[in-house]
Every structure is written in structure tokens, then in C-alpha cells.
Amino acid sequence: MNNLKSLLFLLPGVVLLIAGTLLCFDPALKFPGAEQQLRNQKNKLTRLAESINKGKLENQKLSAELKMMPEIRKGSVSLTADGSIVLRERLDNATAKSQILIRTVGDIQKRVIAEESLMLYEVTFTAECTLKEFITLVSEFENNSPRVYWRNLTLRPNISHEDNELLILSGTVAIVALEAENE
Numbered sequence: 001m002n003n004l005k006s007l008l009f010l011l012p013g014v015v016l017l018i019a020g021t022l023l024c025f026d027p028a029l030k031f032p033g034a035e036q037q038l039r040n041q042k043n044k045l046t047r048l049a050e051s052i053n054k055g056k057l058e059n060q061k062l063s064a065e066l067k068m069m070p071e072i073r074k075g076s077v078s079l080t081a082d083g084s085i086v087l088r089e090r091l092d093n094a095t096a097k098s099q100i101l102i103r104t105v106g107d108i109q110k111r112v113i114a115e116e117s118l119m120l121y122e123v124t125f126t127a128e129c130t131l132k133e134f135i136t137l138v139s140e141f142e143n144n145s146p147r148v149y150w151r152n153l154t155l156r157p158n159i160s161h162e163d164n165e166l167l168i169l170s171g172t173v174a175i176v177a178l179e180a181e182n183e
Helices: 002-025 034-075 083-098 131-143
Strands: 077-079 101-105 109-114 118-129 149-157 167-179
Touching (some): 083 167
Parallel strands (some): 077 167
Antiparallel strands (some): 118 167, 149 167
């Protein structure tokens, strides 16, 4: 009995030796619970890979948006003054240079485009002009800073005028403004 007790410390080594030998001869031998653990780890890896792919797609979308930012900044105004004043000045200057007769001007609307720092100021107006004056107006809007964008435009003949050269212009124009970030 004493001999048996002295050999008891060898039991874990013998069990491992037998298990190792069985694995060498039959690699398809399955340990209890190992298959489930492998399946769980595989599912975790699959979810992680899907999450990484989703993150990559979001990163590509954000990168595309950020690539457009220099173009937006180039055509926008960085505001230290009120954006409505800047838009009104641009409209007045452009119509004066093109000699367009403004009939009505609506209230200037302010819209948030992105995260409280990118704003859109827009105004609706109607005017009478010739085609040449209209082309001059469009040129003034596009070639000066801040750029004025057309939100909508309707150009129709003025049938009440005798020579039919006058056009009635109805449109909404806007500027993009980057407001100073609060520090």
C-alpha cells in the first residue's frame, strides 16, 4: 500500500502521456467542451471582423467628406460678422454691378448644416433683368468670395413688357459660412 501511495504523484503525468499518445494516433479525438469553445472563439472573431469592416466603410465615408472640406472652405466665408449681413452685401453688390432691378427680397434664413459650425444663409428674391444682366449676375456670384450658390432659380419672360427682352427672375441664393469655434 505504501508503494501505491508513493506512485500517486505520477498519476497526472501518466494521464497526460496517455492523452498525448491518443492524440498522436487519432487527431480527430475530441476533448469535452473544446469544440464549443472553438466555435465560440470563431463566432467572436467573425463578429470582430464584421465590426472592423463596418469601421473601414465608415472611415472611407468620413474621408470622402473630409476631402470635400477644402473646397467648401474655399467657397465659404469664415464669419466674424453676421452671415446675413455678408449675404445681403454680396446680393446688393452683384445686382448693382449687373444693373438688375430687384423687385422683392425676403428675409434671410439661417440653417445649420453640420454640428453648429457650418451654416447656410439663404434669401429669396425676385428681379427684372435682361439675359446679359443675368449672365453678369451669375458671374458675380461664382467668381467672388464668398461664393453665392443658387438654391433654386426660375427665369421666365416678362410678357407684360413690350419688347420681351426683360426676364423675371425668381430665385433663392445662399452662402456657406464657417462660424468661429468657441474656445
